[in-house]
Amino acid sequence: MKRILLLTILSAFILTGCANIGNDSDGKIQSTVYTPMIKSPVDFNGNGVDDYSDFMAGARLDVENSPVYDGSFYASGGYPPDDIGVCSDTVWRAFRHAGYDLKAMVDKDIKENTERYPRVEGNPDPNIDFRRVKNLKPYFDRFAAPLTLDMEEIEEWNGGDIVIYENPDHIAIVSDKRNKNGRPYIIHNAGRAEEADRLDFSDIIGHYRFDAGKISEKDLIKFEN
Numbered sequence: 001m002k003r004i005l006l007l008t009i010l011s012a013f014i015l016t017g018c019a020n021i022g023n024d025s026d027g028k029i030q031s032t033v034y035t036p037m038i039k040s041p042v043d044f045n046g047n048g049v050d051d052y053s054d055f056m057a058g059a060r061l062d063v064e065n066s067p068v069y070d071g072s073f074y075a076s077g078g079y080p081p082d083d084i085g086v087c088s089d090t091v092w093r094a095f096r097h098a099g100y101d102l103k104a105m106v107d108k109d110i111k112e113n114t115e116r117y118p119r120v121e122g123n124p125d126p127n128i129d130f131r132r133v134k135n136l137k138p139y140f141d142r143f144a145a146p147l148t149l150d151m152e153e154i155e156e157w158n159g160g161d162i163v164i165y166e167n168p169d170h171i172a173i174v175s176d177k178r179n180k181n182g183r184p185y186i187i188h189n190a191g192r193a194e195e196a197d198r199l200d201f202s203d204i205i206g207h208y209r210f211d212a213g214k215i216s217e218k219d220l221i222k223f224e225n
Contacts, residue, residue: 017133017169018071018087018189037159037176042212044220045099051212052160058097059173059187060195062090069191071131078103078127087171088131090189091162094173100212101223103130106139108221116142133169137206140164143215144208151199154182157207163199164206172201 040051047054067085074080080089095102107126110117114124119134129135140162148156159176163186172188179185179197187195212220 018131018171040160040211044212044222047099051098051210052158054098055094055160055173055210056175056187058094059090061097062093062189063187063193063195065193067189067193069189073128075127078130080131085189085193086131087189088133088136090187090193091136091171091173092130094187096223099222101221104221104223105143105219106130106135108219109139109142110135113142133164133171136171137164140206140208140210143219144210145214147207147209149204149207151183151204154178154184157184157199158209159184160209162206162208162210163204164208165202166205167203170201172198174199 037052039053042051043049043054044051045054049057062085065082067083067089069086070080070084071086072080072084082093085093092102103126106129107124110120110124110129114120114122116138117124117129117135119132120129144162147161150156157174159174161174162171163174164171170188170190172186175185175187175195177185177195183197183199185195185197186199186201187193188198188201190198190201
């Protein structure tokens with residue numbers, strides 16, 4: 001059984017680049033605070049909730065759903081079922097909750113600008129590309145506002161931001177929940193989906209804020225159920 005679990009985790013990392021580090025919680029109750037956050041000027045799905053709040057709500061739904069950590073390849077459309085997921089699945093599900101089809105938007109840009117996505121090695125695969133951290137970074141480099149990589153600049157972090165790591169590769173949604181020192185939690189899946197005080201998960205190489213109001217309409221695609 002342990003061998004099967006190890007192979008599953010290794011497979012997820014190879015396919016998607018999402019790390020499984022496990023849970024470093026010591027089980028103690030930690031002091032937390034919620035801080036006023038910047039609201040997105042956009043409500044893409046017209047549900048009366050701004051995008052950044054929708055991103056957090058969608059990521060929290062993924063946590064509540066407790067998906068099994070599995071980065072298996074899905075040949076018919078690429079989407080894993082909602083009870084399966086890795087770090088990148090939490091992110092596209094967060095975007096789905098706000099009305100965006102992140103998969104379609106990533107696939108479109110890879111097709112039109114393949115040279116900007118070295119991870120695809122000149123051969124795009126819509127069934128997996130949107131679940132790979134190394135593809136999501138160049139996408140957000142192009143379509144989101146880059147922000148500080150310094151965790152101590154706590155005023156520069158906002159709920160609904162996206163944060164990307166390396167060593168190991170990982171991606172998460174930033175929470176509006178903060179620890180007693182003001183550092184924000186992240187909503188992510190690194191072996192299990194959780195909202196936790198783990199902004200220091202690994203080396204931060206990307207911190208973004210996605211503002212659809214600054215993106216051409218031709219590059220925005222609605223999620224169709």
